[in-house]
Amino acid sequence: MRNVALAELSDKAPTNALLIAGNVAAMREALRQSGPVSIDSICSIHDVLMAETSEWEGLRDEQVWIGGTPYSPHGASFVPPHASRVPDYINDLIEFGVREDVPPVAKEAIFHAQFETIHPFTDGNGRTGRALVHRMLANDEVLMHSTLPVSAGLLHDAERYMKALDAYHVGKIEPIIACFADALELAVVIGLRIADDVDDVLSAWRASNTDRAGSASHGLPELLVEQPVVNAAYVANRLAITDRAARTLIETACERGILSKMGNAKRGAYYQADELIGILEEASRLQGIRRIAAR
Template identity: 40%
Template sequence: MGTALTYESRRLPRADEPLYASRRQNLLRREPYTAAIPARIADIALDLSPDTLAEADDASAALVRFDSETTHFPAPFSAVLLRSESASSSQIEQLTSGTRAIAEAVIGERADGNAPLIVSNVRAMEAAIALADDISDASIIAMQKALLGDSAPDAVGRYRAEQVWVGGRLPHDASFVPPHHDRVPEAMADLVAFARRTDLPVLVQAAVAHAQFETIHPFPDGNGRTGRALLHAMLRHGGILRHLAVPVSAGLLSDIDGYFDALTAYRRGEADAIVQVFSSASLQAVDNARRLAAAMAALQAGWDSRLTGIRADAAARSIATATLEYPVINLATAMRATGASKPAVTNGLAQLVERGVLAPGNSKRRKRVWVNQEVLDALDAFVARAGRRNYAD
């Protein structure tokens, strides 16, 4: 049966009955519902097709090659990719925001909407990468805490202690009911043991671990984004990625239905599909990220040309490079990113406006910022390519 689920009958606690509900809902709540029991995978022998293994091998090689090219990319490109992965992962959960809004949230100039939540996902990704050498219950909980610690502090710091379900108002009519919470600790211990194995191809192992994590659904919230952060931790842990966080979630965006269908197939015992989905997403992510790197390198070369001949232009050049990471920038961020004094940064910003690299503006908080529209346009193009099944431009 491999990864196939089994099921058990459970009942909701009577004490949880709401005061205001229809008679039908209250009667239904008193009936048993069916919850999943995840397969044990710690010692599973994965039976994957040769084609699936070959594609995973090709994708792994592409990831390794791209990661090794990091010295050829613009200086802050690793941070740009990390943010792109975080935004794409959030978009899968229907948390969307414009590139300018996200850029404002990064520098503390926007506190409303989805943008701050997406920035929290960056922190979860950073935590995942920092903890990649220690795939454990504690590190996985730390990833989810980095994600939701600010927005939902009551939902972090532990695995869930209640039944959750996907779709429907009750588990009785849900599209998927993860395991009862009393099974979560044991299921996660089994998953951690699987993640620590050294006898499997890394991308295959990471894809299966992700699918198992989403099946267990160990947290009350943030499972999708935490599960994709775990994928990156495993790619780093396995040595596939050493310098960059390749935006694999951006690759998933071209076929979100296929991603969720693959999770469903995994729960039927068919592991090939989830490995194929992540292999394809990795290849597409590398292609898209390489295009973004080329676009940003071209922008930087164009700014250098525009800034040629400016007296005392060192701060201006440093600020221009910083806007690859901070396309909306304020004075404090520019000073921190460049290490230059306030007068030097103020003069550099004025030079960049004069030469058409930046435009002055106001943030959502009505504070003064400077905007690099060319970088925002390049990021928008990256997002547009990620959302198309086949792109050629």
Template identity: 40%
Template sequence: MTAEATWPKLTWETLQWETRIGSGPRYMTDTPYLPYKAAVPPSIADIYYAPPSEVATAAEDAALAIRDFDNEFGDDIAPFSAILLRTESVSSSQIENVTANARSIGMAELGDDSKRNATLVVDNVAAMNAALAAADSLEPAAILEMHSALMRHADPQAAGKWRTEPVWIGTSSASPIGADFVAPNASHVPDLIDDLMRYAARNDVQILTQAAIAHAQFETIHPFTDGNGRTGRALLQALLRNKGLTRAVTVPVSAGLLVDVRGYHDALTAYRDGNPDRIIMLTAEATFRAIDNGRQLASDIGAARDRWADTIKARRDAAAWKIADLLTRQPVINSKLLEQRLGLAPATIWRQMQVLEEAGVVKGFDKFKRGRHWRADEILVALDAFAERSGRRSRS
């Protein structure tokens, strides 16, 4: 297989949109059908593309940085893997303007559905978990599982199902006429996804380049009516795990992309015009930013845990220490969670939580009809600071 000097552009096909006036079983049409152009992405399963040396070097350097980060934190701070996956899910949701603070997300993790955005972020965590669980065997069914987890609350009827209708970006929500981008006809989606997963299964492409291109191709196919961006970024994480670049942690690449969301969308447009270099370079740059941010988060959480060690007055075998470890990855807890995760009896929970409250590790609060809860504010502050940094340019 020889390397291609260029990447194929997508082409277009003309389809007809039926216009309707009125509603109900009887309606009138003015111009019954209007033409619009829908994308026809190229098949990529067998394309081998060699990026320019600058892009290839950046992608390889970023891949090495991911491997180093995984080695650094994957074995040492096992709970940190859960926090990183959570931050990636939060950042991916932020790109779609779905935002929630760390405390609201913590409550949603315990089943509080009063804050819709927080619930959607928690569903994105489930989608990321589904992506990583399916990473050993990347098949179309795995993508459906990711989407099903993501959309289970937002759109349960469409969750985990390929779309059967047109989708488009820009202009009116009523029709694709004049849209900025119209995704491929729904009838093409299954074959396009099969082709994409064949590309993803290859082992002769530089890993970060492959992940960036697979992500861009997925966004071009737009196989669902909603949730394409978040599912596509979950797919990127699944690819990194599948290729062995990560073993234990999730590098929050979406947090790096948040610095320049418009640039991210422009890079996807460039990909569709036959230039994958911008999305590859942007993914590499986002990786470096995400790793810097992740290291700062690890430092903040580690510092909090060290402070707790100086203030908790309990025997070394007391359950308070296990609870403190749990708080570093789940900073809002209740009795039910502690029973499920640590197997603690109610009397033990109340006694140990009093120890942690006296040490200033947690604050207790009552949630209407949900009983007593506790939160570790230092961890919540660290998570919110991570989210705030995600929108800043910090690397030169």
């Protein structure tokens, strides 16, 4: 999680962290959008996701398959529709997405499964599809003011999730709906636990802050919740203070145990909020998710 947060600020983060940061950016793009879903808005999410790669060509124009070998669909576990059919299928899916006669959670589950079945891109379909879930939940006013870790809820039991998609491919919709409902319930639990743990950390930080009211130091904790790895330039920009004041603020935060220095000379001077990173690390691991859910 430290490297993922670093990737928000620097392209010198590890490659895998840069890819995960792309997932976060795609979700933010999905949440930023408003109004009906369209092919352009879906492609926009995918473009943000794949910004660090060469996969920018929009809807695929070639045949793809899942499993088997790179040379032939022979032996593949699933072969999506021919590329020529993808635009019509996506438009049909978009029409389904605005229906009001289907319960929202069931509709989002079917929408997601159908999106993955169409497989509209050469790469990044699963990540784009999961980012779209947040957009659909917001459109249907299920989640209007918060963002839940839905992917964590789905992927904590990846085998069940994949089996539910396989079942959908042969016309069985109940498994993916049940999978989604359980994933949302687990996401609520995970989200609440993370929020409670973060609130405890923030309360302790506020109690240790004796600076005068109006000091920039009072705005640092909330900034670190959003971005738990920072440098002086980022703090200065976000808190509207000078670089010198930002460096002083960071030094004080280090003395108070809020931040600690990380990185090396090549990356530059970055600082991390260890307690917040610890909470996110716990929530990002499969065993951690299960421990959180059991609490």
